[in-house]
Amino acid sequence: MNDTLTAWVAHMMNQLVEQGVHDIVISPGSRSTPLAMAAYLHPQVRHHIVVDERSAAFFALGLTRSSETVRPVALICTSGTAATNYFSAVAEAYIAQLPLVILTTDRPHELRNVGAPQAIDQVRLYGEHVKTSLDLPVPDAKAHHYMGQGVGRLVRLSMQAPLGPVHMNVPFREPLLPDIEQLKNLLTAVPEAYGVAYARPVPNDLTRFKHIVAADRIVFVVGPGTPAEWLESIHTTATTYHIPVFADPLSGMRRFEGVCANYDTWLASEHSGEWLPDAIIRFGAAPVSKRLNQWLDDTTQLVIDQPGSFRDPSSLATVVYGDARDYLTVIDTPYDVRYANRFMTFERVSESAKHGLRGESALARHLLATSIERLFVSNSMPIRDVDTTLAAGQTINVLANRGANGIDGILSSALGACHDTEKAALLVGDLAFYHDSNALQLLKTHPGSFSVVIVNNNGGGIFSFLPQAAIEPQMFEDLYGTPLDLNVRGFAETYGLTYRLVERPEDVRDAIETGVHVIEFPSDRAANVLAHREWTASICDRLTLENGT
Known part of the structure; x- marks a missing residue:
């Protein structure tokens, strides 16, 4: 068997653990075999298997925030286009300052740019969206310590303020199978306690x-x-x-x-x-x-x-x-x-009037009043409704991807962020849900109670609040409304998940408390705009009187 390869991946995995990496998300493939096996077998690693690389990256992004303090999480994928699917999550991690450790396995250097299969240029693949990038040599006893230092340096850099993602490209030559028994014996590490060190003011x-x-x-x-x-x-x-x-x-x-x-x-x-x-x-x-x-x-x-x-x-x-x-x-x-x-x-004045909220805002208010400990919120309208309804003194932990503010990877991010929470939920619109619906596969094995609350206004609700809403109706619907006519119940049934349709905002409470997986709340975009504007206007009228006194 390949002793050099075995020692190499064991040392790499031990270094990751020593620097504080305890969660590793693996998207299986051939070239990543030695590294994936080391992560899978390491007794101090909690490994997660996520087949789709885009979902895996966002799931890992969520895991960086699954506890009260931010911590580094590693990703492993095979060579070729697999690594390109990480890009959206890497960009979010960079702007949101979250410590992803990206391990893209690769073909050896002599198989790059010569037409070899499943080989693309992975060196510095993420450009300016990572804090640093390192292209390792193939496993070599003479480079053993160099590799170990490189792993330690990159993980520590990911946790230095401002936090952020780092990338290590890891090439392997065939044969790719390590000596499994030898690998098991070598996988042991003593994790060191690393916190975030903030600079002192000058x-x-x-x-x-x-x-x-x-x-x-x-x-x-x-x-x-x-x-x-x-x-x-x-x-x-x-x-x-x-x-x-x-x-x-x-x-x-x-x-x-x-x-x-x-x-x-x-x-x-x-x-x-x-x-x-x-x-x-x-x-x-x-x-x-x-x-x-x-x-x-x-x-x-x-x-x-x-x-x-x-x-x-x-x-x-x-x-x-x-x-x-x-x-x-x-x-x-x-x-x-x-x-x-x-x-x-x-x-x-504002807090006393919240009982008058209607539609999507009322749904958010009732959701925040349930027993969930964490709520992940999608961008566009859901985060704005939570901004309106979350009161001072509410202890619920609210999270969202507000780095690049995208709507991709929302369900995967939520499941990662809430992986260590006993009872949690996601508030998401139908478009963002559609973008990441294959992450429902992860919900089937989620360790806690988790509900996906989908506001189904059949399109992009936020555009109804923007100047684009004044254009010709059909053009608006085609370019901005983008109705998909989703069968949300069908998604739930496909993945073997429980489903409930709630038509009154207050009914979301019972659905959450009974642990329904997929909760659909139908909404009308035009009616929602009107409800928002009428409620805000009523508060402003009351404030005019208060301001005068």
């Missing part, structure tokens, strides 16, 4: 921060991807010094009482310009709410980020780098509590 950045927080009225905006380690300090500082906190639904910040959760509604008021702060401090990525982003464009902004990351789509902010907790210690003087209290009044 003096100039601290000076910039001090200057901006010296303003009379400031606001904290906590966006998606804000490190969980920062949230308590942000809340404590805000509470102590009377600073309003605008908490994005994906920030984890809405679990705290007293934060602003309804701003997307009350910022629609004609008086919103009167409530602008002198400066805002943003943590994490830009928030989901378009109204909030537009409102912030009219004031001074400071973003706390990490070296190598620049998340300011407005091009208006001062960007500083380092651990937010170091910056927050600078604030030592209370602000005028009347400014914060005004926003709390708006919050009470």
Whole structure:
């Protein structure tokens, strides 16, 4: 048997485990045989077999967030076009700053670019969408330590802020079978504890921060991807010094009482310009709410980020780098509590009116009131409905793919992110569900209770809110509405899953609590637009009265 190959893949797998990789997603194939076997047999690896590479990549992306702290997850695929199916998930991981470790197996160097079957150019395949890429030599005793160092370096880099994906291209020559008994004996590792190390602020950045927080009225905006380690300090500082906190639904910040959760509604008021702060401090990525982003464009902004990351789509902010907790210690003087209290009044007005929500928004509200611990939310309308309905003080963990904001791979991502959660759900539209419907195969073996709640408005509902909705109706339907007339029940039956149609928003509660796999809620796009606009207008009318007093 091939002793060099066996020792090579054993050492590679041990290095992955030592650096904190415990979950590996394998899409089976021939060229990946030695590496897949090592992952399959390693006693400290939890392996997941996902046949479709695109689904596998998004499932792995979800797994990076399956626990309270982000952790690296590895992918293994065979040579050829298999690796190209990872690309969408890799792009999402890069923008969302999630640590995917991509292991693409390959033909040996002498079989590249010579017409050999199942061979494409895999070197630096993902371009600028990974933090770094390494093309290994074929297994060679003389390169054994080089390979081990390379694995360790790449995994550690994936976990250095800003986090992100790394790519290792791993070529193998035939024969591809390792010595299985020898491999079993070599597979042992001592995992080391690696956390995320955040940079310390440099003096100039601290000076910039001090200057901006010296303003009379400031606001904290906590966006998606804000490190969980920062949230308590942000809340404590805000509470102590009377600073309003605008908490994005994906920030984890809405679990705290007293934060602003309804701003997307009350910022629609004609008086919103009167409530602008002198400066805002943003943590994490830009928030989901378009109204909030537009409102912030009219004031001074400071973003706390990490070296190598620049998340300011407005091009208006001062960007500083380092651990937010170091910056927050600078604030030592209370602000005028009347400014914060005004926003709390708006919050009470909006929250008290939520019983009047209808249709898709009402569905989201009832879903958030169930016993699920985690909710994964699709892009387009579902995330906006959750933004509207998730209240301050609700402890449910809400996740979404808000890096590239795509609708591909949503079900796979959700199943990965909720793999270690006892009871969870996905809220998704019919188009995003269709894009990743083959991931229902993974739901059959999901270890916990998981429900897919499909808002079926027969097309792309968000376009009905956009200027495109004013064009000629047939052109709109063909280019934007894109009705598919899906038979959702048929999808469930194909995969042997339970199904329920719910026609009233409140009925989703019983379907969730009884563990129905696929829940369909029919909706009308035009009626949904009207319901959204009428409810927002009613809140703005009430706020006009409050603003006057």
